[in-house]
Amino acid sequence: MRNILVVGGAGYIGSHIVKDLREQNYRVMVYDNLSEGHREAVGNCDFFHGDINDSSALDTVFENNKIDAVMHFAAYAYVGESVVNPEKYYKNNVAATINLLSSMLKYNVKNIIFSSSCATYGIPHYTPIDENHPQNPINPYGASKLMVERIIADYHKAYGLQYMILRYFNAAGAHPDGSIGESHKTETHLIPLILKTLTGEKESIAIFGTDYDTPDGTCVRDYIHVCDLASAHRIALETLFSGNESKCINLGNGVGFSVKEIISICEKISGMKVPVKISERRPGDPPFLTASSNYKKDMPDFTPRYDIYGIIKTAWEWEKNKKF
Numbered sequence: 001m002r003n004i005l006v007v008g009g010a011g012y013i014g015s016h017i018v019k020d021l022r023e024q025n026y027r028v029m030v031y032d033n034l035s036e037g038h039r040e041a042v043g044n045c046d047f048f049h050g051d052i053n054d055s056s057a058l059d060t061v062f063e064n065n066k067i068d069a070v071m072h073f074a075a076y077a078y079v080g081e082s083v084v085n086p087e088k089y090y091k092n093n094v095a096a097t098i099n100l101l102s103s104m105l106k107y108n109v110k111n112i113i114f115s116s117s118c119a120t121y122g123i124p125h126y127t128p129i130d131e132n133h134p135q136n137p138i139n140p141y142g143a144s145k146l147m148v149e150r151i152i153a154d155y156h157k158a159y160g161l162q163y164m165i166l167r168y169f170n171a172a173g174a175h176p177d178g179s180i181g182e183s184h185k186t187e188t189h190l191i192p193l194i195l196k197t198l199t200g201e202k203e204s205i206a207i208f209g210t211d212y213d214t215p216d217g218t219c220v221r222d223y224i225h226v227c228d229l230a231s232a233h234r235i236a237l238e239t240l241f242s243g244n245e246s247k248c249i250n251l252g253n254g255v256g257f258s259v260k261e262i263i264s265i266c267e268k269i270s271g272m273k274v275p276v277k278i279s280e281r282r283p284g285d286p287p288f289l290t291a292s293s294n295y296k297k298d299m300p301d302f303t304p305r306y307d308i309y310g311i312i313k314t315a316w317e318w319e320k321n322k323k324f
Contacts, residue, residue, distance in 0.1 A: 001025060001026065001027050002026050002027065002029045002068045002069070002241070003026075003029065003065065003066050003067050003068050004021055004026050004028050004029070004067070004068065004069050004071060004237070005029045005030075005062075005065070005067045005069070005070045005071070005109075006021070006028060006029070006031070006032060006070075006071045006072030006073070007028050007031045007032070007034055007052060007070060007072045007073060007074045007100060008031075008032055008035060008037065008072065008073030008075065008115075009028070009030035009031065009037070009042055010030060010032040010037025010038055010039060010041050010042050010047075011032070011036055011037040011041075011073055011074075011199075012037075012171070012181075012182050012183070012184065012250070013073055013115065013226055013228065013230075014030075014032070014037065014071075014073040014179050015037070015041035015042055016151065016175060016180060016226045016227055016229065016230040017031060017037070017073075017093075017230045017233050017234070018041075018042050018043075018045060018227075018228035018279045019043075019175065019179070019180065019230070020194055020233075021229070021234060021235055022043075022045060023230075024234060027046075027243055028045045028046070029045065029046040029047075029048065029065060029067070030042045030045055030046070030047045030048065031048045031050055031052075031061060031074075032047070032048075032049065032050075032074070032106060032320070033050060033051040033052075036047065036076075036184065036185060038183060038324045039097060039182060040323065040324050041180050041324065044309070046065075046077075047311065048061050048324055049113075049158075051096070052074050052090045052092070052096040052097065052099055052100050053091070053096045053099060054099075055094065055099045055102065055103065057101060058099060058103040059103050059106065059107075061103075062103045062104070062106065062107040062109065062202065063107065063242075064258050067107070067109050068109070068111065068241075069109070069111035069112065069113065069237055069240070070100070070104060070109060070111070070112045070113070070115045071112075071115075071237070072097065072100060072112060072113070072114050073115045074092075074096070074097075074100075074146070075092065075093045075115065075144070076088060076089055076093060076141070077117075077141060078141070078186065078188060079119065079139050079141045079142075079188075080188075082139050082141035082144070083139055083140060083141035084138035084202055086321065089140045089141055089144045090140065090144055090147075091288075092276050093141075093144035093145065093147075093148065094144050094147045094148060094151075097151070098151065101151070101152070101155055101161070102187055104161070104240060104271075105155075105159055105161070106236060110153065110159075110160055110161055110162055111162050111163075111237075111240050111241070112161060112162070112163050112164075113163070113164050113166065113236055113240070113257065114148065114149070114152055114163060114164070114166070115166060115168075115302065116145045116146075116148070116149055116165050116166060116167040116168075117142060117145045117167055117168065118167050118168065118169045118249050118250065118252075118289065118291065119137055119139065119142030119145060120135045120137050120142050120145050120146040120149065120167060121133050121134070121136070121137070121142075121167075122134075122135070122136040122138045122142065123136070123138060123284070123286050124286055124288065124289060126184055126254075127256075127288045127289065127290050128222075128254060128290045128291055128292040128293075129250060129292060130250065130289065130292035130294055131167075131248050131249065131250055131290070131292075131294055134215065135149075138284050139284070144277055148151055149165055149248065152165065153246075156246055159170035162240055162246050163246045164236040164239065164240055164247055164248075164249065165247070165248040165249070166229075166233065166248075166249055166251050167248060167249070167250050167251065168229060168234060168240070168250070168251040168252065168291075169221065169222040169223070169224060169250070169251065169289065169290070169291050170189070170221050170222060170223045170224065170252075170314075171223075171224060171225075171226050171229055171313070172189065172191045172192075172223045172224070172225065172226065172273070172311045172314050172315060173191075173225040173226050173227065173306060173310070173311040173314045173315050174226065174314045174317065174318030175227060175314070175318075176227070176314050176317075178317060178318060178323075179223055179322060180323075181314075181315065181318030181319075181322055182226075182315065182318065183322060183324055187243070190205075190221070190259065190262060191223070191262060191266070191311070191312060191315050192315060192319065193205055193209065193268045194262065194263055194274055195266060195270075195315060195316055195319040196319065197274055197275055197319065198266070198270050198274065198316075198319075199273050199319055203275065204275040204276060204277045205275065205276055205277070205303060206276075206278075206279045207259050207260070207276060207277070207278050207279065208259075208275050208279050208280065208281055208282045208285060209279075209280065209281035209282070209285065211215075211281075212281075213287050213288040214288065215258065216257055216258050216260045216261070216285050217260075218257050218258045218259035218260045219256065219258065219259055219285055219286070219288075219289075220256035220257065220258045220287065220288045220290065221256060221259075221289050221290070222252035222253055222254065222255065222256050222257075222289060222290040222291050223252075223253060223257065223262075223308060223311055224251055224252050224253050224304060224311075225304065225305070225306035225310065225311045225314070226307075227305070227306065227314075228291075228304040228305055228306055229251060231302065231305075232251055232295070232299065232302050235301050235302045236249070236299060239299060247298055249294070249295050249298050249299065250291040250292060250294060250295065251291065251295060252290060252291025253291070253304055253307075253308075254290065254292065254293040255290065255308075256288060256289070256290040258310055262308075262312070263276065265309060265312050266312055266316070267309060269309065269312050269313050269316055270316055276287055308315070
């Protein structure tokens with residue numbers, strides 16, 4: 001049995017990966033400071049309450065446990081906050097990741113799956129975006145992710161660290177069994193914000209700009225179900241264990257949906273009308289942001305199972321009945 005340390009495993013994406021790994025008979029350990037995550041999201045697996053800024057706490061976990069690979073999700077991820085407080089992002093997302101990598105090297109753990117982002121690309125020169133697209137992030141969050149990508153690549157060359165870097169687009173949805181889903185202390189993602197208007201938690205949903213060069217004037221984005229992301233991470237891990245070369249891979253469905261289309265689908269699934277407020281464009285929002293499907297050649301065993309209706313249906317069921 002392989003032993004996997006999931007850092008940031010109590011968060012939205014991390015907890016779905018923990019569940020997937022456990023169902024596939026991996027031994028899973030979770031390390032999380034619970035600043036954004038939820039202890040109840042990871043059940044009865046081995047849990048270590050700690051921060052990746054704490055080198056001593058990390059060393060204790062590595063020293064006392066056999067670890068075959070690390071999956072790293074412990075990052076602050078609010079773009080707007082990163083602009084007004086970049087120090088927080090560079091200290092946690094970059095400097096603290098170096099602590100984690102140092103512990104890995106110290107205890108001879110040579111496999112890492114890193115959660116990156118399409119934010120490393122910045123404003124796209126073309127869509128769909130492939131892995132060769134220039135990386136020019138326009139905010140400190142995207143810059144912090146790109147810095148870690150480069151650090152990992154340098155550690156690969158210098159120390160033999162093996163990696164899979166997964167850059168995803170818009171994670172959405174919830175586990176179909178209703179046990180875990182999206183529950184952020186500060187919510188910024190479109191689908192849960194729309195659904196919160198339907199439960200009465202929010203008064204309306206803002207559409208930021210209706211004059212983009214898109215079919216209906218609103219921004220188009222690529223959504224991938226969080227359970228599909230989870231299986232992609234596991235397949236990436238198995239690809240690494242099989243001795244395949246380290247890679248960076250984009251993860252999306254390769255299909256874009258506009259803000260208005262997402263609102264319309266939420267209305268169809270819920271049977272309710274979404275209250276909408278039209279607002280000005282936000283700086284830096286590109287009209288289109290969709291992923292290429294190059295993952296098919298790098299991870300032929302991975303096929304997304306959920307379309308946009310499946311994504312929103314599971315998200316709606318979670319929002320109505322969420323556990324935390």
